[in-house]
Amino acid sequence: MSDSEAFIGSCKTQIGFEPTIDRVLEPASETSTRSGGTPLHRIVLGSHDGKKIVPRWDIVTHSDRKLLYFIHERTFPDTATLHRAESAFHAAAAAWNDVDFGLVFEEVREASAAHFHLLYKEMGKDARHLATGFFPNEPSDLTIYKAGLSTSRSDGAIKKTFMHELGHIIGLRHEHAVARGESESVRFLGTNEFSIMSYRDERDLQKSDKEEVKAFYKMQNGALIGGIPIQDYPLVLRGSKSQKADA
Numbered sequence: 001m002s003d004s005e006a007f008i009g010s011c012k013t014q015i016g017f018e019p020t021i022d023r024v025l026e027p028a029s030e031t032s033t034r035s036g037g038t039p040l041h042r043i044v045l046g047s048h049d050g051k052k053i054v055p056r057w058d059i060v061t062h063s064d065r066k067l068l069y070f071i072h073e074r075t076f077p078d079t080a081t082l083h084r085a086e087s088a089f090h091a092a093a094a095a096w097n098d099v100d101f102g103l104v105f106e107e108v109r110e111a112s113a114a115h116f117h118l119l120y121k122e123m124g125k126d127a128r129h130l131a132t133g134f135f136p137n138e139p140s141d142l143t144i145y146k147a148g149l150s151t152s153r154s155d156g157a158i159k160k161t162f163m164h165e166l167g168h169i170i171g172l173r174h175e176h177a178v179a180r181g182e183s184e185s186v187r188f189l190g191t192n193e194f195s196i197m198s199y200r201d202e203r204d205l206q207k208s209d210k211e212e213v214k215a216f217y218k219m220q221n222g223a224l225i226g227g228i229p230i231q232d233y234p235l236v237l238r239g240s241k242s243q244k245a246d247a
Contacts, residue, residue, distance in 0.1 A: 044173040044197065045216065045225060046185040054186065054225050055137035056171045058232035059102040059217060066106045067169070067235065069093075069142070070114035077120070081149055088155055089118055092162035095205050096170070101214045103170065114238050116169070117141045120149075133165035136233045142169065163196050163205055170213065172197050186226035 045054045059065045071089070076082035093105035108114050116139065123129065123145050130148035134140035142165050149158060174180075175198035178187045192198070196205045219225075221232040 044175055044178055044185050044187050045171060046173055046228060052228050053137065053231040054171070054228050055135050056217065056221075056230055056232050057103055057136050058221070058234050060221065060232070062235055064235070065103050067103060067116070068106055068108045068114045068237075069116055069118055070108055070111045070238075071118045072111070072120075075120040081120070084155070084158070085118070085120065085144055085149055088158040089162045091159045092166055095159075095163055096166050099205075099210045099213055101170075101210075101217045103217070105166065112237070112239065115139065115235055116238055119143045120145075122146050130161050131165050133168035135168060136171050137231070139233075139236060139238070141238070142166075160196065160203060164203070167197050167209075171216070172213070174198070186228050 057067070071082075071086060073082055076085065090107070093107075097104045111117065116134070119141050121143050128147060129145055131145060132143045134142070142162075144161070148161050173185045175192060175195040178185050179191075192206055192208050194200055194202050194204065194206055195209055196203055197209070219230055221230055223230050
């Protein structure tokens with residue numbers, strides 16, 4: 001059984017919306033094309049909590065453009081599970097860092113020095129959920145569940161799960177958010193059914209994902225995307241008073 005057949009639709013970051021379970025989403029019907037008919041593939045952005053904003057990390061006024069993470073080893077059930085998660089997470093972070101969009105993920109060895117932690121839990125509210133991330137306006141932790149590290153899943157599939165959740169952390173919504181009418185989501189122009197932010201088995205970090213994330217982070221704070229303003233959020237260490245207030 002493929003990863004998509006077993007676990008499709010199991011990201012729960014956008015927990016306010018019912019996840020799609022046990023099926024692969026069809027491509028969204030809305031399209032935009034360049035002259036000559038070449039599809040314009042674009043990422044999906046926006047807040048999922050009803051706020052009319054496009055949240056993003058502030059990389060302009062803050063000179064330290066690093067999202068620091070701490071792997072909470074004691075939450076993992078055994079060394080083998082920890083090492084498997086570590087390897088896949090480091091690879092996922094490296095893939096996003098290679099995009100060079102102005103922000104990098106970097107591991108720290110002190111819990112108090114991190115912006116977020118990577119945690120392990122047996123399961124969420126649904127046993128099929130793989131992982132949970134967060135958005136820039138709601139800083140939290142990245143949680144990987146038992147199902148996400150199942151021995152039936154390949155190392156590549158686990159890496160893609162982490163790339164998907166890191167996509168949420170930098171401000172990306174699900175590829176299908178607009179087509180499904182999810183709250184305050186906005187698309188730049190077209191669609192990309194194989195985006196890392198999709199639920200398809202063949203998903204990966206596409207060239208279009210990379211190009212549009214770079215373009216997104218070059219836009220001015222307050223610029224409008226589909227009539228919704230970008231709002232930058234400062235990088236705040238986990239557990240600080242500011243982060244607790246924002247959360």
